[in-house]
Amino acid sequence: MSFTNIPLEEKLGALEELRKVKEQFAARGWFPGTSGNLSIRVGEFSPESFHFAVTSSGKDKSVHTPEDFLFVDQQGRPCEVTSLKPSAETLIHAEIYRLTGCGAIFHVHTIYNNIISEGYGDKGAIPAQGIELIKGLGIWEENARIEIPVVPNYAEIPRIAELIPAALNPDIPGIVLRNHGIYAWGANAFEAKRHLESFEFIFEHIYRSLALRK
Numbered sequence: 001m002s003f004t005n006i007p008l009e010e011k012l013g014a015l016e017e018l019r020k021v022k023e024q025f026a027a028r029g030w031f032p033g034t035s036g037n038l039s040i041r042v043g044e045f046s047p048e049s050f051h052f053a054v055t056s057s058g059k060d061k062s063v064h065t066p067e068d069f070l071f072v073d074q075q076g077r078p079c080e081v082t083s084l085k086p087s088a089e090t091l092i093h094a095e096i097y098r099l100t101g102c103g104a105i106f107h108v109h110t111i112y113n114n115i116i117s118e119g120y121g122d123k124g125a126i127p128a129q130g131i132e133l134i135k136g137l138g139i140w141e142e143n144a145r146i147e148i149p150v151v152p153n154y155a156e157i158p159r160i161a162e163l164i165p166a167a168l169n170p171d172i173p174g175i176v177l178r179n180h181g182i183y184a185w186g187a188n189a190f191e192a193k194r195h196l197e198s199f200e201f202i203f204e205h206i207y208r209s210l211a212l213r214k
């Protein structure tokens, strides 16, 4: 499906959802220093061809402006003539869409995800067990043990995108960049938000449990 054939209502709906999520996450302080980016996919999907709305690069995400989002294709190229620049990390979103076919991807930098990713970065994964919010990731097995993948935080985004196919675990809807932040995704914005909130609960739980033991 070409971008122009995607119904206007669907495109506007995606922008409205992004606007709401952006506002909610900003209220939590989840976009410090213009960090973080959000996207929602629109139209039909095949791994070779898809489109998504993504946040513009470098904006203050705690305010709303007409320049907050733009639509890009599977290679991160703008779908319409625009002076806006897509998020510097658009290629990571594109790679996650290509591999999972998901509907929304949210990326935030938080103190907890940064500290925990640094602690487990050498191991390549953050283990978690016995934390109720693992169920928020859609994993309902009793006392489930999960491993959340961590990849290195290279300066070149294409280098990071190249690591994602090997690192991604189809059972875990998230991937962490070491000392940088988390990408969480879901079939739609509601699910991606639930997953992101669950990951952040898990990271805070791990951090506070380790601190208590010291």
Ligand SMILES: CSCCC(=O)C(=O)COP(=O)(O)O
Residues within 6 Å of the ligand: 033, 034, 035, 036, 037, 055, 056, 057, 058, 059, 086, 087, 088, 089, 107
């Ligand atoms: C200002 S933090 C460094 C860039 C980053 O990691 C990020 O999430 C925001 O980049 P964007 O281009 O999406 O504004």
Ligand SMILES: [Zn+2]
Residues within 6 Å of the ligand: 035, 036, 037, 089, 107, 109, 180, 181
């Ligand atoms: Zn980032």
